[in-house]
Amino acid sequence: MAQVQRMSRLMIKTLRDDPADAETLNHKLLVRAGYVRRNAAGIWSWLPIGKQVLENVARIVREEMDAIGAQEVLLPALLPREPYEVTGRWEEYGDLLFRLRDRKGGDYLLGPTHEEVFTQIVKDQCTSYKDLPVMIYQVQTKYRDEARPRAGVLRGREFLMKDSYSFDTSDEGLAESYALHRAAYQRIFDRLGFEYSIVSAVSGAMGGSQSEEFLAPAAAGEDTFVRCPSCGYAANTEAVTFKAPTVAAADHPAIEELDTPDTPTIETLAAHLGVPASATLKNLLVKVDGEIVAVGVPGDREVDLGKLGEHLAPAVVELVTAEDFEGRPDLVRGYVGPQGLDKVRYIADPRVAPGTAWITGANKPGTHAGNVVCGRDFDVDDYLDVVVVEEGDPCPVCGTGLTLARGIEIGHCFQLGRKYADAFQFDVLGENGKPVRVTMGSYGLGVSRAVAALAEQTADEQGLCWPREVAPADVHIVAAGKSLQTELALSVAERLGAAGVRVLVDDRAGVSPGVKFTDAELIGVPTILVAGRRAGEGVVELKDRRSGEREDVTVDEAVSRLTAQLG
Amino acid sequence: MAQVQRMSRLMIKTLRDDPADAETLNHKLLVRAGYVRRNAAGIWSWLPIGKQVLENVARIVREEMDAIGAQEVLLPALLPREPYEVTGRWEEYGDLLFRLRDRKGGDYLLGPTHEEVFTQIVKDQCTSYKDLPVMIYQVQTKYRDEARPRAGVLRGREFLMKDSYSFDTSDEGLAESYALHRAAYQRIFDRLGFEYSIVSAVSGAMGGSQSEEFLAPAAAGEDTFVRCPSCGYAANTEAVTFKAPTVAAADHPAIEELDTPDTPTIETLAAHLGVPASATLKNLLVKVDGEIVAVGVPGDREVDLGKLGEHLAPAVVELVTAEDFEGRPDLVRGYVGPQGLDKVRYIADPRVAPGTAWITGANKPGTHAGNVVCGRDFDVDDYLDVVVVEEGDPCPVCGTGLTLARGIEIGHCFQLGRKYADAFQFDVLGENGKPVRVTMGSYGLGVSRAVAALAEQTADEQGLCWPREVAPADVHIVAAGKSLQTELALSVAERLGAAGVRVLVDDRAGVSPGVKFTDAELIGVPTILVAGRRAGEGVVELKDRRSGEREDVTVDEAVSRLTAQLG
Incomplete structure (x- = not known):
């Protein structure tokens, strides 16, 4: 017997209009359809059908985690300061961390992620190589004091997350645990009905070596990434690397000086000379830990300061100011070459390859130089890929033009390596009797975020449109009429429920068929069954929520078809 | 296919000794058997088998909540200050409340209970009498900054709780919602295998009228309550009421003065006169909102200041000090009558009934009075039941001698009435078109506490001893020997698992049979199956964890018997 929910008894109130404070689709639709309500910025309540959708996602996640042998645990959200002091994250997290004091003045935090605590627990539990590998996970509430928690449920300050951690004694073991998680994530996102890409990511503050993000393309996405339409390559824009072209040897004429008054920018220069911006070399001056450094990129490209910062970390990268030019006659603002x-x-993009010739600043006001050849007239100290990726850039794998997309990060797998084990001196007894430092992976999957991301990715103009495993019901039955229709609707609901089909039946009295139809589209259960005008003949309408296809069938036909398909 | 867990792969480490900081049985055993680990005072991690037990309890609670038509939701733990300011609980909670600020300086709290937020949510969702009654619940993490979080998982600072709330338009409706919850709680605690009493409770800080506690008798219990061995009456000691006896009319002699030097206490007085303490009348002076009040109780009884305070609330009750006697020659310390x-x-206990005669102070130093008759020589302004209940006090229902017991509060049902609806002005449209103020019930059930309470109530000297529905497995298979025993254990585990029996199999290599037996007793799965010396003959031992009964049976017999019983 599956669940039959009667809307006459369900706590649900749909809204005709978008909430005034809603900026994103998931916020608008999840509130309007009665799934969630906002308690404060980034803090949400899950109402009955919302809780069901959340639980459906959590169940799928648990099933696939269990299937790879990961063990479920539950750690606290309220955590003492000490372990986060050991790794430095108590400070590093800055304003993102909710900190509080207990009645005795002890410092606590609300866990934004649990690497420290898992490392402590597993260190306590596992002392020998025989106890490893271990993969453990939890589905637990996380807290991050986001500066702008405005994307609905997508980026909450309190949110439900599945976080898991793997512990191995060798790099090969970690690679295996990582591969198991990666495959489990693919199965989870496939079952959830996501369209997604797995992209190489920069590890950032988590530390560690390999890292991949699972991105669901959606307009509301906060991440930009590239996809190759030909070979399937996908990467976070900051992780895309450009292969230096091989330039055929050529005899370039000698440098010539060009009189270019009032052309301090690439645009003015290209216009003045009548050449494309790509023929010019742009030299951006930055300060790296206070020292001035020049970064050369083709004139038609932008420097990605984020990428530059990642390359040069932990050094701090800043833009130069007017003061930095004082006492530096060698640096002629707008005319640097x-x-x-x-x-x-001199740091340059790989596109500024040896043998390429450029128009660039002549280090004299109002003057540029032509035929400036890399390797002949100047040398590059370091090649770094630091340009902003653009639509059409060549795929680093196959060379096809890349496409840019916005995506929502729905999962993230990290090979943390020994960073946390080092911090907590987590060794186990090795096979040879000597201590072995443990190596870790960390794997996050936003459960509440997945609900919001699915809403973003699958909704249409009528409302939400859930994949079946996630939907709060398999079939939404609309009693469109008076008692005849209501009785029919309830009897069909009961037959389907008894056959194992999850049913939401709109048996509300005093609500017009029009409102019920609109609500059914808005709520987004995949199949809609209408007991309407032909109820007296024992005929109902079956409608597919996504395609909109509809068909009149007898009640028996409807029940047997839905039971065969869903029961 | 039920779950088969292999201990060789499970993250579990049992301990031979009690943790140094453990004071209670549940703390000792849950840690030693590998169910939980402590992260900080009152803050716990649930390890794999602990999480399973916790989930089993939560599942039973959800099933019974769903069965009475309660709808599951999930509210945040991080809550804005405002609603708790409306009801005054932001201040009232005092140090018990975890308070924190976000990056913008906004005040937040970690929810200790959710009446305010549920009232807001339901007010937003339900606007007409047609939308009610509604019962909603959540299984959610709660926070209370306990002064002394020392009872293991029993009284944590972060804990898992089921809290539900009912909303009705009439007192009759509330009574019905309350009755549904009360019956559901009985089913839950029966299924969980609890021995428990339902006791009348004083509502305390929650406000409201009717209130009952579900108490599980256990030595570690923090509540004292009384039970009638005859009629089944049970009550919180503070809620017991004594019926005034009917005293037969009698001609008492006139008051006589007794010379009683140096007898300022009941003990010295009774010894001096050679009478039982029960023949004397003790008069305790207290200040009620600053005014001196005398409280008279029989000399062999103690005044329960908690009870007195509850009766007189919101007035504040304090003990008198030496200074209060200054300028009051009518109050002779130690000799008040x-x-x-x-x-x-003058407030008196009902035992000081009209017609009863007492020895009491004569309001002169060193002097008492005999034959002081209530109603003749003095009048009582208010009768209040304010004595500390004692073993053997008569049951207020049937008069049998009551027994005292210590218990753990595992559930609590409150009829809140309109307190919160008044605070939030929560009216719905009534049937007659006029607004109706909503009335509420609030029902709490500690999920993590239930695990600890069950541990306290069911453990024996060998360790934990779970009721079957709660246990992490149905059968604990011990491979007591070498490869022959391990192979047999694993094959039996597989057969049982395939038949729907949940199995924990101890297949650890390099662990002696003795250690495995000890661990099996400690972990407390209800049935233990040992593949031991007679494994070669296809014979195993079946042992009942609670009774200790053991029996040798063939493998086939064991499998078919356990499958029939548990599959």
């Missing part, structure tokens, strides 16, 4: 910068470190 | 206290309000 690498051929005269002996005292300045 | 009601027959001379014209200016003082």
